[in-house]
Amino acid sequence: MALKESQVPFALAGSYGLWARGGPEPAHDVDFMIAEDDATAVYELLAGRGLEVVQPPEDWLFKTYVDGAMVDVIHRAGARSIDRGLFGEADLLEVESVQMPVLSATVLMAHKLGAMDERACDFGAVLPAARAVREQVDWEEVSRRTAQNPFARSFLGLLHDLAIA
Structure with a gap:
């Protein structure tokens, strides 16, 4: 709710974004994307609301906790800065009874596949979401x-080859 009230552009991303669009329900943290230009202001806003905000070693996100659930607030995807233009590719959807912007399935899949590398390339985990x-x-x-x-x-x-795409 703090992000909605802030008027800072944001969108639900990651596995929960795919779930909101009909993908399989994830079992881990929630991802929101914000523009890199807004990262400091959002960090301060969340901390000012009394939420625990943590800066992990990775410099492309920070984490906060809402009702015991970990939320990743991502402001860079790979080597690319996230800019506000990305949120034009989001749709307002109802997620768990809350209206929020959710990135398009195209953007979500591009980010999911773009993050694959030698250490993280589990096709079996991504295939059900792609199919859905x-x-x-x-x-x-x-x-x-x-x-x-x-x-x-x-x-x-x-x-x-599987006639999915």
Whole structure:
């Protein structure tokens, strides 16, 4: 609620964003994306509201806790800064009885695949989400956005072979 009240552009992202669009229910933390330009203000806003806010070693996010649940507030995706233009690709959806912006399935899948690397490339974890939201995704756009990532290209090839994409 603090993000909604702040008027700072944000959107539900990650596995919960995919879940809000019909993907499998995740069992871990919630991800929200904000613009990198807003990161300091949002950090201070959440801390000012009495929420525990933690800066982990990773410099692309910070974490907060709401009713015991960990929430990642992400302001960079990979090496790319998140800018406010990303939130134009979000839709206002009802998530657990709360209206909030949720990134498009295309953006969510592009981020999910773009994050794959040698240490994190579990196709089995991503495949059910891709199958569930496949009709909402512009797979050509995902391919364009992830063209430099060999793991993403391999996963997209698998989706093509399985007639998902």
